[in-house]
Amino acid sequence: MKNLIITGSLVSSILLCTSNTLSYDTKNVIDTIAPVERNKANAAYKPSFKGQTRVSGVKTKTLYETKVIAKGLKSPWGIAVMPDGRLLITEKEGVLRLVNSSGHIGEAITGLPKVDFRAQGGLLGLVLDPQFSKNNTLYWAYSEPGANGNHTAVAKGKLSKDGKKIENPTVIYRSTHSHKGALHYGGRLVFDKSGNLLVTIGERSDRSTRVLAQDLKSSLGKIIRITKDGKPASGNPFIGNKSVLPEIYSYGHRNPQGIAFNPLNGTLWSSEFGPRGGDELNLIQTGKNYGWPVITYGIEYSGKPIGEPIIQAKKGMEQPIYYWDPVLSPSGMTFYSGKGIPEWKNNLFIAGLSSTHIARLVLRNNRVIGEERLLSREAERFRDVVEGKNGELYTITDAGKIYVIRKK
Numbered sequence: 001m002k003n004l005i006i007t008g009s010l011v012s013s014i015l016l017c018t019s020n021t022l023s024y025d026t027k028n029v030i031d032t033i034a035p036v037e038r039n040k041a042n043a044a045y046k047p048s049f050k051g052q053t054r055v056s057g058v059k060t061k062t063l064y065e066t067k068v069i070a071k072g073l074k075s076p077w078g079i080a081v082m083p084d085g086r087l088l089i090t091e092k093e094g095v096l097r098l099v100n101s102s103g104h105i106g107e108a109i110t111g112l113p114k115v116d117f118r119a120q121g122g123l124l125g126l127v128l129d130p131q132f133s134k135n136n137t138l139y140w141a142y143s144e145p146g147a148n149g150n151h152t153a154v155a156k157g158k159l160s161k162d163g164k165k166i167e168n169p170t171v172i173y174r175s176t177h178s179h180k181g182a183l184h185y186g187g188r189l190v191f192d193k194s195g196n197l198l199v200t201i202g203e204r205s206d207r208s209t210r211v212l213a214q215d216l217k218s219s220l221g222k223i224i225r226i227t228k229d230g231k232p233a234s235g236n237p238f239i240g241n242k243s244v245l246p247e248i249y250s251y252g253h254r255n256p257q258g259i260a261f262n263p264l265n266g267t268l269w270s271s272e273f274g275p276r277g278g279d280e281l282n283l284i285q286t287g288k289n290y291g292w293p294v295i296t297y298g299i300e301y302s303g304k305p306i307g308e309p310i311i312q313a314k315k316g317m318e319q320p321i322y323y324w325d326p327v328l329s330p331s332g333m334t335f336y337s338g339k340g341i342p343e344w345k346n347n348l349f350i351a352g353l354s355s356t357h358i359a360r361l362v363l364r365n366n367r368v369i370g371e372e373r374l375l376s377r378e379a380e381r382f383r384d385v386v387e388g389k390n391g392e393l394y395t396i397t398d399a400g401k402i403y404v405i406r407k408k
Contacts, residue, residue, distance in 0.1 A: 172230030340391020
């Protein structure tokens with residue numbers, strides 16, 4: 001055991017390191033500190049309102065621990081928590097596995113359709129049917145190969161009683177505009193209270209396709225809302241408008257890989273990748289335009305500005321509630337119930353890739369008021385994060401590890 005002095009906050013905390021377990025005692029840390037991001041931004045753009053970026057840092061006061069419970073997964077991408085607490089995990093190459101709470105990794109579950117496993121493509125997010133305990137049905141997104149390239153597809157199937165295969169796999173939705181590329185598929189799914197499925201779909205990255213995020217006859221760069229059979233859901237904002245795809249729920253997205261409902265007020269949130277800078281957290285509202293590629297707080301990877309004119313705000317386009325520059329690289333995310341660590345109740349946790357940490361965001365009145373970085377010492381690319389049955393958080397990394405975070 002040794003003391004860790006946090007420069008800048010004038011606070012001491014205790015860090016205990018034993019094998020793969022880390023324990024943090026932060027009871028004496030003040031509630032807010034300087035913003036956690038200290039690096040120079042890629043762009044000199046100014047936020048549209050106070051608190052839109054680089055808010056005050058916060059520190060968890062509760063003593064908690066993190067532990068690696070499994071290693072050896074191959075590029076895991078999505079997690080779903082089974083009714084019995086086991087984890088159902090996708091691997092990008094097209095494999096689905098069950099992992100128990102002690103970290104035992106099961107054999108590959110058979111029966112899934114072929115995926116186009118290249119770069120960012122493969123088997124992506126998954127979600128259990130709200131009636132999974134009765135019907136054993138699950139839904140997943142993946143990059144499906146086709147004659148003209150590939151596209152984001154959504155499928156469903158029934159997990160056999162022995163947990164070894166998927167029965168009757170059926171594709172229920174395919175995004176428009178197959179593309180000969182391997183980037184920006186989106187691929188997260190969540191059910192709403194009415195039993196309809198919301199799916200994030202990326203704009204496929206290339207300049208020829210990014211403009212389709214603004215095209216209402218394309219599902220690229222959109223969040224869609226469909227039934228369990230893949231049909232446009234009742235109540236969607238553009239139903240009845242023949243010039244718009246009826247499944248579209250929101251548009252103007254780049255590559256949204258996180259989606260979750262806030263249990264406090266039922267609002268829908270999504271995170272998406274910006275280019276160099278400009279990663280976004282958005283409050284999703286029906287029929288709204290989130291601006292990409294017309295407005296952005298990021299720049300091209302080459303360093304050149306995006307768009308002409310170069311603007312960060314425009315009438316009729318929504319502002320992100322929060323943005324990061326440099327990037328978080330936000331992938332999966334979840335709101336926390338507070339069951340294990342009460343001070344985290346209704347906080348949002350986002351898995352960060354190139355940033356190599358999990359972002360904890362404290363929200364109030366649909367604004368971010370505090371930010372903390374978890375597991376930053378691990379130097380891992382975090383791909384997804386979910387809450388378990390007993391108030392713990394599980395997160396997976398691109399390197400194939402599963403971590404558990406829980407109250408000590």
